[in-house]
Amino acid sequence: MFEAQALRSGYGEMAVLKDLTFSVKDEVFAVLGANGAGKTTLLKTLARLLPLQGGSLSLNGADVSNAPAYAMPDAGVAYVPQEGNVFPDLSVQENLSIGGRTGHRPKAEKLEEVFTLFPRLKERRGQAAGSLSGGEGQMLAVARALMQDPKVLLLDEPSAGLSPLFVDTLFSSIAETRKERGLTIVLAEQNAVKTLEIADRVMVLSLGEMHLLRPRSELEMSDITAAYHI
């Protein structure tokens, strides 16, 4: 999957991520860190929405350091941003259809699948996405990403702003999707407790630097807390 070597990235001249070297395999790869740690920047860089300032990035052995963002869905990468993750003036179904243009399976088949996974979206299929609640919007964003038939799913703080009960449902859905589809998931989160329930490996970022990268089985909550405070 992803292979990053001395990855540097940021906004304009400002470097946010500083020389990160890591790889993402067939797993749930969690990225934890406080606000401003660089989690969103990392996911945007993997989605090729931000240019590399240094280092290299490859996907399944192919160099994607200079690949444009619009080429990534065809390479099997789907990205769910934390905010602004739906097209408010398009209906729920139109949002889903835009995601369904990649992959080889018929769009109708994929649509039925996500409607089975998220029945609420089926009820609201003709409604403008901008009128959905926060939880429904998040569902739509995840469902649209699944419509892409991705091999790698980049999820940026999917639990942000959601009620605790829905966070449980959402994390169950993520775990289930991983199990059923064999998806590789890169999950950036602040909710360390929930993330540790489903993660295979955990990276902790602080001010754009990697302070911990370890399998979940070798990790205690105290390690994470210590890394957060560096």
Next chain:
Amino acid sequence: MDYLIFSFSLMLVYIGLAQLLHVQFGLLGIPNFGVVGFWGLGLYGTGVLYVSYSMPLIVAILLASLITAAVAYILSHLVLQRSGQAILAATLAFAAIVATLIITEKDITGGVQGLGTIGFPFADVASRNVIYFFLLMVVVVLLIWISAKLRDSRMGRSLIAIRDNEELAASLGKDTAGTKRGVFVLTCALMGLLGGLTAPLHQFLVPYLLAPSLTFAVWIALVLGGKGHNLGAMVGVFATFGLFDILIETYAPVPAEQAILLPNFKLFCYGVLLVMIIMFRPAGMLGVDGPRTRARPATTPAGDASVKEG
């Protein structure tokens, strides 16, 4: 009668320009404030090629549209990936540059003395202006039809997606920069085509025709009608150009000594209309042409964890 046909022909051109602006701004979010510049390139390009190089009118119009497309292509590389304000300022400046060049390059354009004469096609036919009116109508109806079909097409949904969230659209596989450039160049070329088609209506071209008021009139029409609605641009042109430039100026019993005040009165009314629309109906007279929505249940099912408060 000839004056009425001239006015209605011009109104068709305005409707066409407003349709193209609807695609650029209403669907794709590009605030093009240089409409008169692209239209003017087509107008003067046609005039120069027809008068100075004796090209057949149709060839001159098509060639002028291609020149407009080439200029729009260069401009698109310079400004389209900038912010909305930058695009607005740059396109406004572009129109001012075109208008200035028309005046200063008098060896080519005739400068303030003007350029002419550009005759109608089918010169032997008595009612050639009526035939030309219907020809213009065919072109404009075609533009309206394409614009209407576009909204519900895959392409139209892509344009709205890019307008709403360019980064998200790119992450879903849309070549956002390429799409914006392509649509901008095509619609600007069509503005040039409408400019070329306007040349025989005016017959004699003067720099005054390239005043920014044309851009503002088209924008006002779009905002009045509703930028998000396909037919909004057309309704807006009827409510502005149709009402004032045709109905009032032609039929209102205004004494000759006060008729001189009509253009200023028109601008005053445009302003009042614009303020009223923005205050009471911000989506325009026809509102938003959004997705066909079903009513949302008034209350959410109890115990639904996915629905946040509000």
